[in-house]
Amino acid sequence: MAHHYTSSIHELLSDAPPPYELATPRELIDDSANVQDDGRVDVDVDSRLYRALSRFIPSVPDDATPTPLPRHYKFKKWTVRLNIVIQVVGSRGDVQPFIALGNELRKYGHRVRLATHNIFEDFVRKSGLEFYPIGGDPAQLMAYMVKNPGLIPGMKSLRAGDIQQKRSMVEEMLEGCWKSCIEADKVTGIPFVAEAIIANPPSFAHIHCAQALGVPLHLMFTMPWSSTRVFPHPLANLKGSNTDPRVANYASYWVVEWLAWQGLGDVINKWRKIHDLEPVPATEGPNLAETLKVPFTYCWSPALVPKPADWPSYIDVCGFFFRDPPGYIPPPDLDQFLRAGPPPVYIGFGSIVVDDPDRLSTTILETVKMLRIRAIISRGWSKLAGDQSDDVYYIGDCPHEWLFQHVAAVVHHGGAGTTACGLRYGRPTMVVPFFGDQPFWGNMIHAAGAGPKPIPFKFLSSQNLAEAISYCLTPEAQISAQDIASKMKTESGVEAAAQSFHANLPLELLQCDILPDRPAVWAYKKGNRPVKLSKLAAEILIEYMEVNEKSLKLYESNPILVENHRWDxxxxxxxxxxxxxxxxxxxxxxxxxxxxxxxxxxxxxxxRPGSSHSEPRAITSVSPxxxxxxxxxxxxxxxxxxxxxxxxxxxxxxxxxxxxxxxxxxxxxxxxxxxxxxxxxxxxxxxxxAVPKLYGEEVKDYGNVKDWKTGMTIAGKMFVHGTVEGVADIFVQPYKGGKEEGAWGVAKGIGKGSIGGAAKISSAAMGLVAYPGKGISRSIHAAINAKTRSNIMKAMHEEGQTLFRNTEGLDHAAVIKAFDKLRKGIDQH
CATH class of the missing domain: 1.10.287 (Helix Hairpins)
Incomplete structure (x- = not known):
């Protein structure tokens, strides 16, 4: 029996984390990852970090199927009109899909502001959306990413000061994203306070802005950013053979996120401190979005990359985001070129900035001559140059939605937007990736048969480019591309993404109790239940002296708390x-x-010049x-x-x-x-x-500690439940084990009951000190650091006053009457 008991204990602890090693996260990453010249992260799946992370990967049945968009996503009408800020960092190709999304959201009655780089202001405003500049130069960002396509800069970039320049740019964009949430329009001066945030992950500020405001957040991206067993992170190149490929794929997302956090975590925490937010623990920062279960929408076609079965219901794959094709009349010489021969091949690299554009131009021209084809070459941000001829036409800014209908194939850098547009019109595609998600899209196109294997830019030559284009012109590639295009015609990515966004909003928590078509931002509390008030309702009540401005507290429709989770x-x-x-x-x-x-x-x-100590004391020379x-x-x-x-x-x-x-x-x-x-x-x-988790038992969630009151409440609940459950486990676990596995189950149950019972009773006792202490600490932090909340409240009142002055046809008396009724209900309660 003693042998079985010892074995039971060993089996119980076999799923525990590895023994604690005095190694920093940086050391664990260095042990598992190397960044190559082409930006791919070579990750050793047999490393310590992988062995540690693999123990915490949740299990999914082999026969699991992906959860599609539920039918209730099909909204006929959305009732709450929100201020939505869309934060986007990237090139024009990254911004354009969100313009389409923004215009779709406006159809639901929302006010939409797109916050991105200053250079895109005209592009955004001419599309009918509000704009807010967040700073950052996308051309510099693209140039940096071409030189440092991975997550860690090379020595050349370090010597040139590129990494400090990028960190400074991130600091600027963090602050720009925050201001986009609470500052008035730069042109019209109309106040704006965000009530929901949509963002792409590289904007970095999204979770932190949402936490400060207490509003819903929804991430959208063209590149896989959520852990899955189906394929590795696009930036990870897995090496090693002793780990299950599914486990290695899943853990690759954690490693890449760790690398990114190591480079920017201190910048983000410094910015959080300025805005009265507690620092994000080093163990939580890398996977914060997954930990908080932030809704995620991927804007690619499920016909090309289906949704993985292990992604939860709040992660959707909705389809590519296409804007309405712009009206475009080609210049006469372009129209003449297209009519003068067979459809040309499009070759262009958009916003990519290369160090030697002349060399790239020469490679392209040699390929065109070798294949005896016609080509349209986009000059792009690299300003590719050359002489036009009967077979070559150089083009500047031209809508791909129009142009790709007139070409035989497309060759580009693999940006998601360009990829989507080419496949939309059934054009075989050849990808020359530089960084980011570009290799991923090249591989997906190749797997679907719609193009050759991608050729990384540093390996590009006229010979392999010619072979790749030759494949694109084969009937097999054309048939595969047309098949994808026919499936994409049944999708509406922008509409599906808007529906996904609405389905993940907490509608009941969002609505104002008096004006249900407006979101609640204030809480008027008298008694046990607060009245949720919108900006407009609050200003009406203040104007008629029904409430005092000081009696209103900020209301959070989506409170976010960053906890430091412990494994053992x-x-x-x-x-x-x-x-x-x-x-x-x-x-x-x-x-x-x-x-x-x-x-x-x-x-x-x-x-400094001009200070009292730096000025010379003049002495005048006189004779008498x-x-x-x-x-x-x-x-x-x-x-x-x-x-x-x-x-x-x-x-x-x-x-x-x-x-x-x-x-x-x-x-x-x-x-x-x-x-x-x-x-x-x-x-x-x-x-x-957390100890019971180690042997597969669910741990009761007592909620989050927000202040000293919730700290005391949670401590009391945990003490009662933890003590009772801990004592009960000593008897219940052996009984359950015996019922399921007989004598061996009883032995295992004794081990579980002993370990789990001791852990529960001990944690219950220590919680009487720990949770009230945590609550008091957070209350003190909130009291001392109130500048940001004060700024939010001021911006809320400014927008509310503007709404009050400009809203016509609203019965103010009805608002006051509804409030009195709610207030009486509270008093009676």
Whole structure:
């Protein structure tokens, strides 16, 4: 029996995380991944990181089928009109699909603002959408990505300062995205506060903006960004043979996200601190969207890449986003070229910026001559050059929706938008990928038979380009491309994406209690149940003095809390202790470093031209003795004045240095107290609470700690339930095990009951301290850091006042009457 019991314990712990190793996430990644010159991340699936992550991949039945868009997605009418900001980072090809989406959302009555790079302002505004500039230069971004197509920059880029330039650009775009949520239109001055956010993942600010506002977030992208067993992350090149390919595919998303977070996590957390948000833990940042179950819509055709079966219902594949074909009349010379011979091959690389455009132009022209074909060459952002001839036509800006109807095949960089347009018209496609999702689309096209295997740009030659184009012109490739096009005709990606967006909104939580066609942004609470008020309803009530402005609190229709999840008590407690030690050490260092920095800043300030200490003291040369005596008195007076000034400056400097040191001392005690009384006990409590997960048991969710009240409530619930369940497990688990597996099940049940019972009782007891401490910490943080909330409230009132002044035909008396009725109901309650 003792042998069986020992084996049972071993089996119980076989699914536990690997023993804690004193290795940083950076070391684990270095052990598992290398970035090649072409940007692909070579990932060793036999590494420590993969072995660690593979233990936490959820199981999915082999016969699972993907969840399609439910029928209830088909809305005839949407009742709540929202302010929606769409945040997009990328090239014109990334922006264009969201213009189509924005115009579709306007049909539902929404107000839509597209926030993207300044260069696209005319493009967006002429499409009928509002625009907000977020900064960032897409041309510089594309040039950087061509030189550093992976996630880690090369030495050449490091020496040139490219990585710092990119980080600075990200800082600028983070702030631009935030301002796009709360600032008025730059042209019209009309106030705007976002009530929902749609974004592509590279915009980075999306989750953090949604958390600050408490509004729904929906991510949309042209590239797989959600973990799946079906295919690896497009940026991952898996190596190794000892791991199940499905497990390796799934974990590749985690590794790539880890790499990205290592480069930008500190930038994001610095920005979060400015906007009164707590830092995202290093273990949570990489997969925050998946942890929070943020709805995701992928805008590609399921005819090309079907939805994987292991993606949950809140992830959809809706189809490519196409805008209405623009009215376009070709210039006479282009029209004449198209009529002068057989359909040409389109060759263009859009927004890609290459270092040697002349070499690329030569390669293309040699290929055209070798194959004796006609070609339309797009100059693009690389400004490809050459002389036009009977067989070659150079083109500038021309809508692909029109042009691709007149070509035989398309050769491009593999951007999702260009890929979609070519396949939409049944054109065989050859992809020359540079970075990002481009290799993925090239491989998908090749797998469907609609094009050759993609050729990475650095391996491109006139010989292999000629072979690839020759394949595109075969009947087999043309038939495959036409087959995809016929399936795509039955899809409406933009409409399906809009329906997916609406289906994932919390409608009941969104609606104003008085004006149900408007979203609630304020909470008026008197009693146990708040009244949810829209901007307009609140301003009407304030205007007629039914409510006081100070009695309104911000209402969050989609509250987001970032928790630091723990796998087990050992790793959880140790990592919290290490984190606390790091924070305490930094605070202790600040006691000495910060005064020196303050002293240095004062010295630099005094040394600047124009400061009192940098100006020379002029002495006038005079000859008469009386004048010299008088001047001597003046000199003595100036010297005394300067001495007095230096004394005052010295006292000021000492005060500033002492204040800086005092702040360091304060931070030291804050970090020590928070770490020992909150972070470490909480990590141990959460780790103990997670122990039953290690042997497949569900762990009860008691909710999130938002403030001291919820902290006390959760601590009480957990103490009662945890104690009762822990004691019961000692008897229940052996009984369940015996019923399912006989004597062996009883032995396993004894092990589960002993381990799980001890963990539950211990976590219940420690939770009495940990959860109230966490709640108090969050309440203090919210009270001290209220600037962002104050700015949001101010912007809310400004928009509400504008709505109040400009809304006609609304019965204000009916609004007041409805509010009085709700308020009386609350009082009676």
């Amino acid at each position: 008590p050992v790793t959880g407690t140790l990592s919290a202790a290490l984190g606390t030690g790091k924070d305490i050490l930094k605070a202790a260092t600040d006691i000495v470093v910060k005064p020196y920095e303050a002293y240095r800043d004062i010295r630099l300030q005094n040394a 003795v009386s004048d010299r005596l008088s001047n001597t008195d003046s000199i003595d007076s100036n010297a005394l004045s300067a001495k007095s000034s230096d004394s005052k400056n010295g006292i000021h400097t000492a005060r500033v240095m002492a204040a800086a040191s005092a702040k360091g001392v304060g931070r030291f005690f804050v970090q020590y107290t928070k770490g020992t009384l909150v972070d470490i006990p909480l990590a141990c409590t959460e780790g103990l609470r």
